[in-house]
Amino acid sequence: MSNKKNQSDKILLDVKGLKKHFPIKRGILFSKQVGATKAVDGLDLFVREGETLGMVGESGCGKSTTGRLILRLIEPTAGQVTFDGTDLLKLNKSEMRVMRKKLQMVFQNPYASLDPRMTVGDIIAEPLRVHKVFSSSSDMKKRVRELLDCVGLNPAYTERYPHEFSGGQRQRIGIARALALNPKLIIADEPVSALDVSVQAQVLNLLNDLQGEFGLTYIFIAHNLSTVNHISDRVAVMYLGKVVELTENTKLYANPKHPYTQALMSAVPEADPTVMRGENRRQRIVLEGDIPSPQNPPSGCRFHTRCWEVMDVCKTQEPPLVDTGNSHYVACHLYPAAAGETPLKTA
Amino acid sequence: MAEDVLLRVKDLATHFKTEEGIVKAVDGVDFEVRRGEVLGVVGESGCGKSMTSMSILRLVPKPQGQIVRGELMFDGQDLLKLSEDEMRKIRGNSISLISQDPMTSLNPVLTVGEQIMEAIQLHQGLDKQAAKNKAIEMLRKVGIPSPEERVDQYPHQFSGGMRQRAIIAMALSCEPKLLIADEPTTALDVTIQAQILDLMREIKEKENAGIIFITHDMGVVAEMCDFVCVMYAGKVVEAADVFTLFKTPAHPYTEGLLKSIPRLDDVKERLDPIDGQPPSLSKLPPGCSFAARCPEAQDICRKQEPELKQVGVNQFARCLMRDEWKAEAEA
Numbered sequence: 055m056s057n058k059k060n061q062s063d064k065i066l067l068d069v070k071g072l073k074k075h076f077p078i079k080r081g082i083l084f085s086k087q088v089g090a091t092k093a094v095d096g097l098d099l100f101v102r103e104g105e106t107l108g109m110v111g112e113s114g115c116g117k118s119t120t121g122r123l124i125l126r127l128i129e130p131t132a133g134q135v136t137f138d139g140t141d142l143l144k145l146n147k148s149e150m151r152v153m154r155k156k157l158q159m160v161f162q163n164p165y166a167s168l169d170p171r172m173t174v175g176d177i178i179a180e181p182l183r184v185h186k187v188f189s190s191s192s193d194m195k196k197r198v199r200e201l202l203d204c205v206g207l208n209p210a211y212t213e214r215y216p217h218e219f220s221g222g223q224r225q226r227i228g229i230a231r232a233l234a235l236n237p238k239l240i241i242a243d244e245p246v247s248a249l250d251v252s253v254q255a256q257v258l259n260l261l262n263d264l265q266g267e268f269g270l271t272y273i274f275i276a277h278n279l280s281t282v283n284h285i286s287d288r289v290a291v292m293y294l295g296k297v298v299e300l301t302e303n304t305k306l307y308a309n310p311k312h313p314y315t316q317a318l319m320s321a322v323p324e325a326d327p328t329v330m331r332g333e334n335r336r337q338r339i340v341l342e343g344d345i346p347s348p349q350n351p352p353s354g355c356r357f358h359t360r361c362w363e364v365m366d367v368c369k370t371q372e373p374p375l376v377d378t379g380n381s382h383y384v385a386c387h388l389y390p391a392a393a394g395e396t397p398l399k400t401a
Numbered sequence: 402m403a404e405d406v407l408l409r410v411k412d413l414a415t416h417f418k419t420e421e422g423i424v425k426a427v428d429g430v431d432f433e434v435r436r437g438e439v440l441g442v443v444g445e446s447g448c449g450k451s452m453t454s455m456s457i458l459r460l461v462p463k464p465q466g467q468i469v470r471g472e473l474m475f476d477g478q479d480l481l482k483l484s485e486d487e488m489r490k491i492r493g494n495s496i497s498l499i500s501q502d503p504m505t506s507l508n509p510v511l512t513v514g515e516q517i518m519e520a521i522q523l524h525q526g527l528d529k530q531a532a533k534n535k536a537i538e539m540l541r542k543v544g545i546p547s548p549e550e551r552v553d554q555y556p557h558q559f560s561g562g563m564r565q566r567a568i569i570a571m572a573l574s575c576e577p578k579l580l581i582a583d584e585p586t587t588a589l590d591v592t593i594q595a596q597i598l599d600l601m602r603e604i605k606e607k608e609n610a611g612i613i614f615i616t617h618d619m620g621v622v623a624e625m626c627d628f629v630c631v632m633y634a635g636k637v638v639e640a641a642d643v644f645t646l647f648k649t650p651a652h653p654y655t656e657g658l659l660k661s662i663p664r665l666d667d668v669k670e671r672l673d674p675i676d677g678q679p680p681s682l683s684k685l686p687p688g689c690s691f692a693a694r695c696p697e698a699q700d701i702c703r704k705q706e707p708e709l710k711q712v713g714v715n716q717f718a719r720c721l722m723r724d725e726w727k728a729e730a731e732a
Contacts (some may be wrong), residue, residue, distance in 0.1 A: 112590035220678045250445035251617065255661035255674030262671065277590065280620075284663030284672070307665050321595035323620030325662050327643045330624040340599055341592045344560045 066271050067101040067124070067239060072133035074119055078349065090390050093119040093350050094294035097133070098375055101239070106265065106272040108286030108303070110318075111277050114345060116295040117275045118162075121241045124273070126150055126159055138238070156186055158232040162244035164224035168216040174227055175212030178202070181234045201230040204267075206260060222253035225259065233264065241273045246281060258285055279322050283307060291315045294348055294356040297375055300383040311384045313361050355387065363388060407579055407611040408434040408457070413471035415449075421683040426452040426466070428635040432628075433707060434579060434611040441643070442615045445658075445679060449635040450615045451501075454581045457613075458498060459488050476578065494524040497572040499582040503564035503589075507556040513540075517571045524575045534677035539570040543600060562593035569600065576608065583615045599674045600622060619662055623647060628715075631655045634680055634690035637709060641716035651718035653695045655717030689721065697722050 075090035085383065094116040101107045109117045123130045126142060135142040137157065145153060158181075161167035168177055178198045188194040199209035205226040216224055225245060232240050246254040262285065276282045282289055283303045291299045299312040310316045310381070317339040329336050329395060341360045346352055350358050358368040367387050375383050376391035415427040420479040434440045440451045455461050456468050459480060473480040475496070480488065492498075497520075500506040508516060516534040521527055527535060533552065540548035543566040556564055565585060573581060582601065586594040598621065605612060616626050620628055622643065629646050631654065639652035650656040657675035677694045680686060685691060689716040694701040702721055709719045 104662045112592065211470035222678060250679070251619070251673040252445060252658060252661050253678060255663075255672035256676075258663070259671055259674060279591065280665050283665055284668060302666060307668070317592060319665065321591040322665055323594075323598070323618065323624045324664060324666060325623050325647065325659060326664075327623040327647050329666070330620075331643075338595055338599075340595050344562060344593070345590075 062103045064103040065100050065389055066103040066138060067273075068134075068136040069097060069099050069120075069124065070134040070136075072097040072120065072123055073133065074116075074123055074128065074133045075131045089349055092295050092351060094123060094130075094178070095290075095348075095351065097295065097297055099290050099297055099300060101271060101273060103238075103271055104265075104269055104286075104289040106274055108282035108289040109275045109292060110277065110282045110289060111274060112277060112318075112345060113294035114294075114348060115292040116348070117277075117292050118243050120292075121159070121243045121273060121275050125154065125159055125241060127159075146264045151163070152185075155181075155235040156238045158237040158240050159230050160225075160232050160240060160242040160245045162330065163248050164221055164228055165248070167228055168224055170216055173213050173215055174219075177216070178212075178229060178234055181231060185235060187235065196235070201233055204233065204264065205230045220253075221249050222256055225249060225257050229257075229260065229264070233268070236268070238272070239273070241275070243275045244277070247276060247278065254281070261285065274295050279318060280324075292343065294345065294351050296356065296385065298357065298381075298385045300375065301381065305380075305382055309382075311378065311382065311389055312357075312386050313339075313363050313388075314357050355385075405435045407476065408613075409474040410453075410457070411472040412476070413453065413456055413473065414469045415452055415466060416469050417466045419465065419683065421615050424682045425635050425685065426682060429709075430471075430630075430632070430635075430637050432630050432637065432640060434613055436578075436611050437605070437609050438521075438628065439605055439612040439614050439626045441622045441629040442613060442632060443617065443619065443622050443629060444632035445617060447679060447682065448632040450617075451583055452631050454498070454583050454613060454615055457581065458492055458496060459483075460492075469639060478566055488525070490613070493520045493572075494575045495577055496579045496581065497523070497575065497577040499565075499569055499572045499580065499585045501584040501587060503561055503568055506568060507564060508555075509556055512553050512555055513559065513567045517552075517574055519568070520571060521574050535574065536570075539574050540567065542573070543567070543570045544596075562590055562596060565589060565597055565601065569597075569604070573604065573608065577610055579611045579613070580604075581613045581615070583648050584617070585614075586621065587616070587618070594621075601625065602664070619659065631658070634685060635682060636690065636719060637717075638691065638719045639717065640709070641713070645713060645716050649713075651712045651716055651723050652691075652720050653697050653722070654691050657694075657696075689719075 073096055074094040075092050077087045078089040079085045080088045096121060111117050121337055122128045124135055130143060173196050178201055179194055182188060182194055198212055202209045202211060207223060207226055246257050274282060274285050286303050288302050289306050290297045293314050299315045310319050320339045323330060343360055346359055354370045355368040355373050358364045365387060373385045373387045375385040378384050378389045379392035410430055410432050413427055417424040417426055430453050432440060442453060444450050461468060468481060483653060514533060514536045517539060518532040520730060521532040521535050531645040537548045537552050540551055545551050545566055559567060586597050616622060626643050628642050630637045633654050639655045650659060660673040661675060663672060675694050680690055688703040688705055689707050692698040707719045707721045709717050712718045712723050
């Protein structure tokens with residue numbers, strides 16, 4: 055969508071070869087590592103300033119882990135995360151804490167991510183206090199009221215507790231907290247999936263408005279393809295710890311290239327019986343079986359065990375994420391790189 | 402036509418006594434389920450859709466919850482007049498339930514086979530070996546590979562999609578006349594959901610059962626259901642055949658719900674959400690429960706409670722502002 059006025063060509067966040075292997079240990083006294091869950095395993099993507107990058111995939115594909123790795127809420131095993139010219143993985147703890155002012159997160163569950171014993175005012179003021187933004191408490195209170203107003207809540211609510219609010223209102227409080235430090239990038243991990251549909255739409259519109267107002271860049275992580283496609287400028291589709299396709303939302307819908315994206319798209323039930331039923335109903339690609347375990351991902355292309363277009367090369371050689379033309383990145387042997395384009399990163 | 406009706410729910414109401422007063426979880430639900438038809442019940446959390454299914458099975462938590470009025474005519478008898486023993490013969494036999502969460506609705510210390518056999522032995526009086534053979538046959542029917550081995554495995558050895566298949570196998574094992582599916586795919590990923598919906602469609606075509614399909618996902622409704630009831634704050638606010646409902650929704654709530662869903666094939670800049678949030682069921686306002694959020698509400702909506710009235714050929718709505726539709730329908 056071209057509705058984002060402040061989108062630029064500047065790359066704000068560049069992630070290369072990001073990996074997170076969670077060790078699996080056996081034994082208590084002499085515990086040793088017997089394997090690893092490869093939650094994120096060589097992930098490449100970039101985010102332009104002012105855009106919304108959606109990350110979509112099924113449970114266990116590593117999308118939430120990726121969000122946390124970028125903020126270093128969990129430490130990556132390997133890779134490079136360049137934010138605004140700085141490699142985040144090279145920063146020490148205190149440098150990273152300062153950096154987090156610019157990178158904030160909105161969490162999935164608005165019932166669990168707000169401390170029930172803190173007032174709304176304290177919750178929103180906490181980041182301001184931690185980073186010692188204001189010297190006077192009246193300035194801070196003013197800022198808190200301003201933030202509540204920004205997210206569409208009554209500024210008089212500062213003395214109330216989270217349990218007095220509905221799910222949608224709590225998510226607004228979570229968003230206000232993320233906005234408090236004027237961040238550049240907000241990572242929203244399933245911010246609406248715990249909410250009812252009518253309330254989801256309110257929060258999605260709010261995120262959209264705030265982006266225009268403050269020139270924010272979003273990474274929007276969700277499993278619901280329709281929601282991600284709605285809010286994002288570009289969408290990254292993940293499968294078993296890797297990005298398999300990355301392109302603009304309109305291109306992803308009109309021309310999904312990776313077989314997994316095609317299957318995912320066709321599996322989404324649209325709220326329209328004329329599309330979903332009868333003789334002319336949309337053809338659905340039903341994948342066989344389940345997602346393989348990330349402890350022992352398949353050799354070659356990770357999708358080859360469920361792919362209906364599988365070739366011999368897919369079983370042995372891992373396809374790199376390449377630009378197949380017009381910045382439509384695909385990691386699949388069916389689609390060679392466009393002439394003159396180099397892979398985003400070799401697999 | 403009338404003999405095709407499997408279940409007729411009339412003015413069902415289930416109330417709960419709580420510290421905050423009486424919560425009217427279900428308060429005015431009317432619908433019919435026919436053989437070979439899928440009836441969708443759709444609404445947001447707390448609208449009473451799951452409690453409706455629990456009321457049909459008479460599994461309302463006691464003593465705080467009670468079915469206070471209504472009629473549940475199933476196969477010529479009123480379920481509300483049956484004794485507990487008679488009801489037990491119906492549950493899992495001629496009415497069975499596919500529950501919401503495949504992760505918690507199986508017993509982790511019994512094999513999947515044992516759990517399927519339980520219902521078969523109880524209701525069909527088969528011996529152990531025959532019941533096991535039937536369980537294997539059921540697992541094969543729902544598309545579980547190598548069912549002879551799977552039947553002796555425990556639920557943790559099954560993936561989420563396979564557990565849901567096992568639960569469906571269990572629900573189908575006694576050839577129910579009525580199948581209640583309460584959010585059967587909500588806990589699953591979309592590609593797995595697609596597999597399960599395909600299976601449910603197959604079941605609908607093969608078995609001549611009536612299905613009540615409870616969901617909050619309008620996409621799933623569009624795909625699966627023939628007739629749809631939209632619930633809001635414990636009441637059916639609109640009932641229509643699926644094509645009419647999506648094309649010309651009569652109740653402003655249905656309209657708002659459809660507008661707030663992002664669509665893949667039609668990306669809009671802004672969604673058109675319903676303002677506010679659903680009211681608390683213990684403190685329902687007078688008049689129409691939706692009036693506070695309704696863009697069309699007039700003064701009368703806040704005073705007078707609307708009734709479910711026919712507004713079109715296959716369409717009913719509980720809205721005072723739609724009475725003129727009724728006049729047109731009659732003319």
